[in-house]
Amino acid sequence: MNEHENGAPHESTVVAPASGSGELTTPGGLPARFENPGLPPHVYRASDVDPAAGKRAERQVAALFTLSMIATVVFLVAYFAIPDDSVFFFPGIGTIKTINVVLGLSLGFSLFFIGIGAVHWAKTLMSDHEIVEERHLLRSSDVDRAQAVDVVVEGGRNAQLDRRPILKYTLGGALGLFALPFAFQVVGSLGPVTIEELKHTIWDPSENGGKPIRLMRDPEMTPIKLSDVTQGSVFHVMPETLQKYLDDGKHVLEAKAKAAVILIRLDPNLIKVKKARDWGVDGVVAYSKICTHVGCAVGLYEQQTHHLLCPCHQSTFDLTEDCAVIFGPAKRPLPQLKITVDDAGYLVAPEGFHEPVGPSFWERAR
Numbered sequence: 402m403n404e405h406e407n408g409a410p411h412e413s414t415v416v417a418p419a420s421g422s423g424e425l426t427t428p429g430g431l432p433a434r435f436e437n438p439g440l441p442p443h444v445y446r447a448s449d450v451d452p453a454a455g456k457r458a459e460r461q462v463a464a465l466f467t468l469s470m471i472a473t474v475v476f477l478v479a480y481f482a483i484p485d486d487s488v489f490f491f492p493g494i495g496t497i498k499t500i501n502v503v504l505g506l507s508l509g510f511s512l513f514f515i516g517i518g519a520v521h522w523a524k525t526l527m528s529d530h531e532i533v534e535e536r537h538l539l540r541s542s543d544v545d546r547a548q549a550v551d552v553v554v555e556g557g558r559n560a561q562l563d564r565r566p567i568l569k570y571t572l573g574g575a576l577g578l579f580a581l582p583f584a585f586q587v588v589g590s591l592g593p594v595t596i597e598e599l600k601h602t603i604w605d606p607s608e609n610g611g612k613p614i615r616l617m618r619d620p621e622m623t624p625i626k627l628s629d630v631t632q633g634s635v636f637h638v639m640p641e642t643l644q645k646y647l648d649d650g651k652h653v654l655e656a657k658a659k660a661a662v663i664l665i666r667l668d669p670n671l672i673k674v675k676k677a678r679d680w681g682v683d684g685v686v687a688y689s690k691i692c693t694h695v696g697c698a699v700g701l702y703e704q705q706t707h708h709l710l711c712p713c714h715q716s717t718f719d720l721t722e723d724c725a726v727i728f729g730p731a732k733r734p735l736p737q738l739k740i741t742v743d744d745a746g747y748l749v750a751p752e753g754f755h756e757p758v759g760p761s762f763w764e765r766a767r
């Protein structure tokens with residue numbers, strides 16, 4: 402495309418002939434490079450000439466949209482009816498969660514039937530008149546733009562929505578229902594979550610019949626005696642209640658994700674407990690390992706400075722000051738786990754965490 406001196410583009414230098422009239426020409430008389438094949442003869446579809454065929458196509462499209470609605474209803478029922486721990490074995494793949502398969506298939510079929518319904522509708526009932534569209538400037542004139550709106554409106558008429566209201570209603574129903582699973586996913590999977598739910602971990606005595614929970618080495622799952630924890634040593638700890646999740650093989654990762662704890666013995670004289678509580682034993686203290694920034698594992702202990710470091714964004718927590726944040730993007734201390742010693746000399750947690758573990762955005766109060 403060339404431009405005039407004032408910058409306004411003019412029409413293409415290649416002049417298209419009238420439809421079907423032969424060779425292309427140029428203003429300078431250059432040789433034509435393309436033959437205009439013109440339009441092939443129009444072929445009428447069965448639904449164009451036979452009202453019964455049109456009616457049949459209408460019913461087929463409506464049936465496809467109805468199948469989509471059924472698939473969506475299956476999704477919604479399955480979402481509530483299938484237990485989360487229901488699994489089955491599929492040869493070559495292994496154990497699969499039933500709900501994942503049913504939700505995936507039903508949602509897939511729901512979308513599939515809307516798609517092929519729309520394609521079948523377009524191929525059998527919508528207008529199929531061939532048109533020739535000449536090249537034009539990138540930005541259409543205001544008149545063309547207004548005409549485009551008219552074309553869209555006309556398209557609605559060509560789709561026969563006014564003449565065939567069953568298509569309008571079944572398509573509306575299929576599309577409307579199709580949106581519902583996403584709403585359920587958002588409402589059901591992302592929220593609402595209460596502070597109590599966030600605070601609950603498998604350190605809660607309710608997970609152990611109300612009894613204190615032993616601290617276990619991770620991953621050996623052996624109990625830890627107070628005498629095992631020498632000054633300066635570090636233990637990565639899980640609650641004994643994790644064992645039943647390991648035995649069941651269900652929800653192990655969810656249980657572990659919030660339960661990771663780091664256990665350290667400090668010189669008791671160094672501890673400047675700020676809160677009105679003493680939740681350690683002889684300098685042995687336990688804190689959540691889940692960083693309060695965005696949840697990485699705080700696993701680096703600087704023995705000389707008594708600092709815990711998060712490797713992700715370098716948040717640094719001071720163990721001598723109740724794990725207060727002294728550097729980095731974390732906004733609150735690591736939650737402390739109260740510990741004591743049982744009659745056999747093993748370390749136990751008599752209570753769960755008193756605040757949500759993990760990133761601060763979980764904590765609604767801040």
Ligand code: FES
Binds near residue numbers: 693695712713731
């Ligand atoms: S996750 Fe720990 S500092 Fe960012």
